[in-house]
Amino acid sequence: MTIENLSVNKSFGGWQKQYGHHSKTLNCTMRFAIYLPPQASNGKKVPVLYWLSGLTCSDENFMQKAGALRIAAELGIAIVAPDTSPRGEGVADDEGYDLGQGAGFYVNATQAPWNRHYHMYDYVVNELPELIEATFPVSQQRSISGHSMGGHGALTIAMLKPERYSSMSAFSPINNPMTCPWGKKAFTAYLGKDKATWAKHDASELMRQATQFVPVKVDQGLSDDFLTEQLKPEVLEAAAKVSNYPLELNLHEGYDHSYYFISSFIEEHLRFHANHLNK
Numbered sequence: 001m002t003i004e005n006l007s008v009n010k011s012f013g014g015w016q017k018q019y020g021h022h023s024k025t026l027n028c029t030m031r032f033a034i035y036l037p038p039q040a041s042n043g044k045k046v047p048v049l050y051w052l053s054g055l056t057c058s059d060e061n062f063m064q065k066a067g068a069l070r071i072a073a074e075l076g077i078a079i080v081a082p083d084t085s086p087r088g089e090g091v092a093d094d095e096g097y098d099l100g101q102g103a104g105f106y107v108n109a110t111q112a113p114w115n116r117h118y119h120m121y122d123y124v125v126n127e128l129p130e131l132i133e134a135t136f137p138v139s140q141q142r143s144i145s146g147h148s149m150g151g152h153g154a155l156t157i158a159m160l161k162p163e164r165y166s167s168m169s170a171f172s173p174i175n176n177p178m179t180c181p182w183g184k185k186a187f188t189a190y191l192g193k194d195k196a197t198w199a200k201h202d203a204s205e206l207m208r209q210a211t212q213f214v215p216v217k218v219d220q221g222l223s224d225d226f227l228t229e230q231l232k233p234e235v236l237e238a239a240a241k242v243s244n245y246p247l248e249l250n251l252h253e254g255y256d257h258s259y260y261f262i263s264s265f266i267e268e269h270l271r272f273h274a275n276h277l278n279k
């Protein structure tokens, strides 16, 4: 397992780094970012929050714009931000910003041409944590969070693998991809036409049927341009009522879909995850 260090920046007493590595799962070279808090320099293993970004993002958006590192340094949490899809010249792509590179949707594609590289579910659940835990001073305590497409990824991954995550959270997640334009386009391309397969990657479907609960917090801005057509938090809320899932859903007047919203509430999410990671 060789990985290449691409950048290093000291921040709040810890280290923000980018690495490149060959991913067996995705069959291409991938980049990820990791923030190691000061506590990780003292020979202590720190817990990890995985952050999954939204459409058009790379490993950089969250680290540069969310304002998370000061709080991660205080709480002693590492943050890992993978890219949002496989990348490279030989990797299938689409002209739209919502399919192909930058839009992996955290599923394992079964349909050509996407099935050669687009296995972001396996990458995030298996290969990346194995690499992180073998390389850095981190424990096997994991939480997961994300934004928009990455919010969908965080909620679905934690509900599919509840034993692997202490807590999950999301900003402006795509709550019901089976019924919204972004989700229908991506799921048709990556997973084919079978709606039963789609349902296995739909946060609302998973929440409705859940019997095992992961602590969860979701925040949504009410001036988000994507709210009604793409995000549908009311569907997740209704699903939680069916299974009695203890969903904390916070709706915020005036906030939009951007990192200005995320940076306003990221501290609450990090403290929420820290409480569950340190149990």
Ligand SMILES: N[C@@H](CCC(=O)N[C@@H](CS)C(=O)NCC(=O)O)C(=O)O
Residues within 6 Å of the ligand: 053, 054, 055, 056, 057, 061, 065, 097, 147, 148, 149, 257, 258, 259
């Ligand atoms: N309409 C936008 C959709 C993309 C978008 O809003 N992306 C969000 C995630 S869904 C984001 O985080 N963008 C990058 C950023 O703000 O740094 C576009 O055409 O690019």
